Amino acid sequence: MNRTLRSLGNLCANIVLLVFTTLTLLFFFVRLTGDPATILSGESPDPAVLAAIRENLGLDRSIWVQYGIFWRNALQLDLGVSWVSGQDALALALERLDPTVTLGIAGLTLNIIIAVPLGAFLGATQNATGPLRVAHRVVNGIVVLAQGIPGYVVALVLIQWLAVDLRWFPSTGNVGTGSWVLPALTIAAFLAPKLTKVIAVNVADALQEDYVMIARAQGASEPAVVLRHALPNAILGATALVGTQLAGLVNGIIITETIFGWPGVGRLLLDSVLLLDFPVVQAVVLVTTVLVYLANWSADRAIERIDPRLVQR
Amino acid sequence: MKSWPLITAVLVTVIVLIISLLEPAWLESWATERNLANRLQPPLSAGHLLGTDGLGRDVLARLLLGARHTFGIAAAATLIAASLGIAAGVLAAIGPALLRSAVGRIIDLTIAFPSLVLAVAMVAALGRGQLTLALALGLFNWPVFARVTAAETRGVLAQQYVTAARAFGVSPWRIVTAHVLPVIAPTLAVVVAFQFATLLISTAGLSFLGLGPGLGVPEWGAMLAEARAEMNQAPWLMLGPAIAIAWTVLLMNALGERVARRSRVAGNELL
Numbered sequence: 001m002n003r004t005l006r007s008l009g010n011l012c013a014n015i016v017l018l019v020f021t022t023l024t025l026l027f028f029f030v031r032l033t034g035d036p037a038t039i040l041s042g043e044s045p046d047p048a049v050l051a052a053i054r055e056n057l058g059l060d061r062s063i064w065v066q067y068g069i070f071w072r073n074a075l076q077l078d079l080g081v082s083w084v085s086g087q088d089a090l091a092l093a094l095e096r097l098d099p100t101v102t103l104g105i106a107g108l109t110l111n112i113i114i115a116v117p118l119g120a121f122l123g124a125t126q127n128a129t130g131p132l133r134v135a136h137r138v139v140n141g142i143v144v145l146a147q148g149i150p151g152y153v154v155a156l157v158l159i160q161w162l163a164v165d166l167r168w169f170p171s172t173g174n175v176g177t178g179s180w181v182l183p184a185l186t187i188a189a190f191l192a193p194k195l196t197k198v199i200a201v202n203v204a205d206a207l208q209e210d211y212v213m214i215a216r217a218q219g220a221s222e223p224a225v226v227l228r229h230a231l232p233n234a235i236l237g238a239t240a241l242v243g244t245q246l247a248g249l250v251n252g253i254i255i256t257e258t259i260f261g262w263p264g265v266g267r268l269l270l271d272s273v274l275l276l277d278f279p280v281v282q283a284v285v286l287v288t289t290v291l292v293y294l295a296n297w298s299a300d301r302a303i304e305r306i307d308p309r310l311v312q313r
Numbered sequence: 314m315k316s317w318p319l320i321t322a323v324l325v326t327v328i329v330l331i332i333s334l335l336e337p338a339w340l341e342s343w344a345t346e347r348n349l350a351n352r353l354q355p356p357l358s359a360g361h362l363l364g365t366d367g368l369g370r371d372v373l374a375r376l377l378l379g380a381r382h383t384f385g386i387a388a389a390a391t392l393i394a395a396s397l398g399i400a401a402g403v404l405a406a407i408g409p410a411l412l413r414s415a416v417g418r419i420i421d422l423t424i425a426f427p428s429l430v431l432a433v434a435m436v437a438a439l440g441r442g443q444l445t446l447a448l449a450l451g452l453f454n455w456p457v458f459a460r461v462t463a464a465e466t467r468g469v470l471a472q473q474y475v476t477a478a479r480a481f482g483v484s485p486w487r488i489v490t491a492h493v494l495p496v497i498a499p500t501l502a503v504v505v506a507f508q509f510a511t512l513l514i515s516t517a518g519l520s521f522l523g524l525g526p527g528l529g530v531p532e533w534g535a536m537l538a539e540a541r542a543e544m545n546q547a548p549w550l551m552l553g554p555a556i557a558i559a560w561t562v563l564l565m566n567a568l569g570e571r572v573a574r575r576s577r578v579a580g581n582e583l584l
Contacts, residue, residue, distance in 0.1 A: 014422055021422075025431075029438035148563035150514040152521055153555045156541060160548050243424055250427035255518050269430065270522060273437035281434050288430050293422070 011297055015290060022289050026282045027070050031063065079286070080279035082272075089279035093265060093287045100257065100264030101291075104249055106180055107187025107256075111245075114188055115195035116235065118143065122196065123203025123234065124226045143196050151190035151252050155259045158182050172261035183260045190252035191245055198241055202234035209233075236307055242299045250292055319571065322564050333380035344374035344531065353547040363553045366536075367543045372553045379531035379554075384561070386447045386526075387513035393451025394512070395505055398458020403493070405459065406466035407485055420459045428453035429515060436524045443526045446519060450512055461504050465497040499576035506569030510562040517558050533557050 061069075073080070079089045118139060125136040162182065163171035169178045206212060207230050215229050257266035265284050272280040332340065348369035356364045356372075363372040405416040432449035439445040466489075469475060475492055483491075517534030519525060525535045533554040540550035 014418075017418075018422060026434065029435060032438045144563070144566075145559075147566060148510075148559040149555070150518060150558060150562070152518055153537070153551065153558070156537070156544065156551055156555075160544055164545065247424075247427060251429035251515065251518075254429055254433065255522065258522055269433055273433055274523065276437065278437070281437055285430055285434050288427050292427050 007301070014297075015293065018289060018293055019286065022286055023071075023074055023282070024067075026285055027067060030278045030282070031066075079283045082277055082280045084272075084275050084277045084280075089283040090287075092280055093268065093283035096263060096265045096268045097287065097291075098264075099262060100253060100266060103180070103183055103187070103257070103262060103264060104253055106184040107191070107252070108245075108249060110184045110188040111191040111195060115192045116199060116231075118192075119196040119199025119234070119238075120203055120226060120231050122200035123230070124207065124222075126200075126204045143193055146189070147193035147197075149189075151186050152255050152259060154189035155182070155186040155256060158185060159259075179260075183256050183262055186256045186259070187249065187252045190256075191248055194248075195238060195241060195245065198238045199231075199234050202237040203230045206230035206233045239299075239303045239306075242303070243296055246292055246296055246299070250288060316571070319567055322560075323568070326561070326564060329377060329380050330384060333377055333384075336378070336381075340374060340378055343371060344378040346370065353543060353550070355547070355549055356552065364547075364549060366539060366550060367547075372536075372550070375531040375536060376533070376553050376557050379533050379536060380557070382443065382526060382530055382532040383513065383517055383520075383534070383558070386443050386450070386516045386532075387509055389444075389447035390450035390454065390512045390516065391505060391509045393448065394454040394508065395458050395501070397452070398455035399462045399501065401455065401459040402462025403466055403489055405463040406470065407489065416459075417463070420456050420463065423453075424456045424460060426453060426456065429519070432515070432519065433524060436519065441524060441527055446516060446525060450515055450519075454508065454512060457508060458501070458504060461500060462497065465500050466493050469493045469496050499572055503569045503573045506565045506572065510565035510569075513558065513561055513565070517554075 077090060081087060082089055082092060085092075122136060122140055122143070125132045128136055159171045159182065162168045169181050171182070203226065207226070212225055212229050215225050220228070253264070254266035254269060256262065257264045258270045261267065265288060269281065269284045269288075272278075272284065346369075348365070350369070351361075351365055352367055352369040354361050354365040356362065358364060361371050361373070363376070366372055366375070401416055401420065405413055405420060407413075408416065428450075431453045432446075435449040435452070436445050439448070469492065470488075475488060478488055478492055516525075517532070517537065520532045520534030521538045523538065525532050536554040537551055537558075540547075540554065543550050
């Protein structure tokens with residue numbers, strides 16, 4: 001009980017720290033661009049219009065006053081309105097969160113579906129002989145190669161092959177079930193090679209352990225040894241990768257959503273960046289950072305539950 | 314395992330880089346020469362080993378010219394991330410108690426930061442450019458270096474010879490430079506190689522999304538974006554930049570793994 005409380009307190013403190021740092025960073029990023037009023041007033045700035053915009057946004061006051069106003073608004077969950085559409089920036093970001101989270105879960109699931117069997121196979125056949133050795137080499141070659149090919153290249157190939165040539169799936173947008181396949185595959189392409197490798201190494205290591213030797217001595221068949229004894233431990237060891245996989249997932253999602261015209265936060269971020277719509281950029285960055293932190297934290301707690309050996313200190 | 318394939322690959326890459334950096338006049342004119350009558354030629358066509366792009370420019374020449382941009386941005390980003398991360402990692406291991414816990418907390422907090430999200434926001438704020446891209450990617454990718462440095466440094470500090478050095482009154486600064494950094498250097502080299510590969514993918518990725526050095530620069534990611542525009546007519550056009558990126562990433566991964574195996578670095582920890 002005490003530990004749960006302390007852990008929750010820690011979580012709250014970290015989130016406060018995270019939000020504070022992110023927002024401060026973002027506030028000063030926007031001021032680095034120079035005068036937002038010149039962006040807002042468009043091509044031919046009329047001095048009167050410029051002055052009006054500055055007064056309206058408080059840009060005529062000192063930077064610290066502006067920073068104060070920014071925080072007063074932020075604490076009321078007001079990150080300003082989009083300079084392009086006039087919508088509330090935070091609401092806009094939260095609205096687009098749903099397709100991103102579902103796509104992320106789909107990609108992550110596909111990643112696991114691809115990586116776990118491949119990793120188990122590679123780990124189990126490391127010292128194999130005969131045809132299995134050949135198969136091991138081929139699969140290993142593909143995984144190594146896949147590690148070098150960025151997800152966005154995979155996406156382009158998938159679009160050209162499965163969407164344009166074969167017309168199996170739509171190439172852009174979020175319409176119907178078919179439109180899920182290519183973006184999810186792309187995200188899996190960003191993540192799967194690394195996970196496969198880690199699981200392969202862990203399975204190979206686990207197969208050297210005493211408990212595997214005992215299972216073998218008791219007459220367990222080789223597939224049973226791998227699936228029942230080595231693989232569960234290998235997957236448990238791979239959970240240490242959750243943090244980097246999550247960060248990779250978010251990085252992959254931004255690129256994937258933009259390529260496939262997926263209506264999520266990643267595409268919103270890119271669109272807003274290209275239009276210099278800073279309130280929306282701020283809202284998206286804030287929402288993603290907090291969300292990733294929460295996801296990472298929950299994953300860590302879940303792993304501690306599954307494997308109490310990991311709880312230290 | 315024989316190492317000559319790796320050595321050959323490194324040599325080829327270094328030669329390409331040197332040519333790209335020297336930017337000789339012949340390469341410049343070869344890469345910028347437009348011939349609209351000869352546009353979108355497939356690979357292996359007369360005079361164009363990798364074909365021509367939508368403006369009739371030679372793809373191979375542009376790849377060669379672009380090598381320094383992609384390499385340069387990724388290398389600068391790696392340098393920034395490594396310097397910041399190693400400094401922070403050392404502080405997290407040997408600094409005063411308060412600083413130690415503060416830096417440790419920041420590393421924990423930022424290790425799973427969505428770095429590309431922040432990099433995109435920073436590029437938006439500073440405007441597009443090679444320096445901005447390198448800065449944005451470097452500034453948000455230091456936690457990996459910091460975590461590895463901190464963990465490795467703590468390991469070395471527990472060794473008896475470090476305790477002995479301390480007992481002799483050797484200063485902390487000297488302990489770090491003479492006893493810690495040389496010992497953890499192979500591990501750091503592995504991280505540098507793997508991170509360089511990752512950052513090269515990010516560099517080309519952001520450039521692919523239109524946040525790169527700008528129009529006309531033959532950066533590999535930007536070339537990929539140009540190829541995408543012509544994908545219906547010339548799907549092979551993305552082959553050149555894709556292979557160039559994959560080649561470099563695989564080479565860095567192979568180098569990192571080689572160093573890891575030679576110095577028995579536990580590669581699993583570094584992923």
